[in-house]
Amino acid sequence: MRALHLTSHESPPAFTDLPEETPGPGQIGLRIAACGLNFADLLMISGKYQDTPALPFTLGLEVAGTVEGLGDGVTGLAPGDRVAVYGGQGGLAEYGVFDATRAVRMPASMTPEDAAAFQIAYGTSHLALDHRARLQPGETLLVLGAAGGVGLTAVEIGKLMGATVIACARGPEKLEIARQAGADHLIDARTDDIRAAVKALGGADVVYDAVGGAQFEAAFRACKPEARLLSIGFASGDVPQIKANHLMVKNLTVMGLYWGGYLTFAPELLTGSLAQLFAWYEEGRIKPHISHVLPLARAEEGLDLLRNRKSTGKVVIRIPE
Known part of the structure; x- marks a missing residue:
């Protein structure tokens, strides 16, 4: 099988022909149809992700495809089932072996491309806003990086949860995509004073931040008393340093959210969250925004789109069956 393989953190990934594995106990063999790309x-x-696998490994965190093989002890799945899987690695390949407990049946109406774009982005935003921040109807939600893979889903979900949504993104084209996803107010991160713009709108109750750096600092200073700030990621490359005395003055709460981490200590939260999200998808209330669908041979081009911030929503790699 063909796979985008990484053998060194000092060298770029390269396409390699690898033997197809046989699923072991508790595993499934999956004919991969699509893989979603992520900033992770x-x-x-570069070896900087908190869950970077040991070298060598195949890139690609989340996939969709068709079950072809079952290892010993696997129940509830059968060859031919269409599933989405968060595997953490192994997705940019024609075939993969994954833990069966990571597989979720796709709704009948869902395409492989939508499924591959779905779990991490929507799962992160729903768990962050619902479970962690306890976002309430009528509150004001500020989303930084609002046209990105997770940011755009935060706009959608925040609106579904009854919040007033302020979307902050770079440039009018990205802001228009956030507006179409439900944003009530738009801030251009390239030209606007984020702090002043948010304060003019009354301040933020919840901040959803996948950017970090100067944008986090500006949002922090535009919070209402008792606001909650969600640290989702650091696309700017700058991890903000928070002064505890500033938290005290406004009674602020800063909380982190790493979606994949819940698999190790509270998987039932992910299961319940995904059930709600799939129901919303089937009802037509959410729909992944995919700016680029590329073949496997152009996967490195897809990664460059993320690296250079030239995509909106998700980039998906389609893998012929």
Whole structure:
């Protein structure tokens, strides 16, 4: 099988022909149809992601495809089932072996491309806003990086949860995409004073931040008393340093959210969250925004789109069956 393989953090990934594995106990063999790209893939290439696998490994965190093989002890799945899988690695390949407990049946109406773009982005935003921040109807939600893979889903979900949504993104084209996803107010991160613009709108109750750096600092200073700030990621490359005395003055709460981490200590939260999200998808209330669908041979081009911030929503790699 063909796979985008990483053998060194000092060298770029390269396409390699690898033997197809046989699923072991508790595993499934999956004929992969699509793989969603994530900023975490870029961090893995450099060895900076918190869950970077041991070298060598195949890139690609989340996939959709058809079950072809079952290892011993696997129940509830059968060859031919269409599933989405968060595997953490192994997605940019024609075939993969994954833990069966990571597989979720796709709704009948869902395409492989939508499924591959779905779990991490929507799962992160729903768990962050619902479970962690306890976002309430009528509150004001500020989303930084609002046209990105997770940011755009935060706009959608925040609106579904009854919040007034302020979307902050770079440039009018990206802001228009956020507006179409439900944003009530738009801030251009390239030209606007984020702090002043948010304060003019009354301040933020919840901040959803996948950017970090100067944008986090500006949002922090535009919070209402008792606001909650969600630290989702650091696409700017700058991890903000928070002064505890500033938290005290406004009674602020800063909280982190790493979606994949819940698999190790509270998987039932992910299961319940995904059930709600799939229901919303089937009702037509959410729909992944995919700016680029590329073939496997152009996967490195897809990673460059993320690296250079030239995509909106998700980039998906289609893998012929």
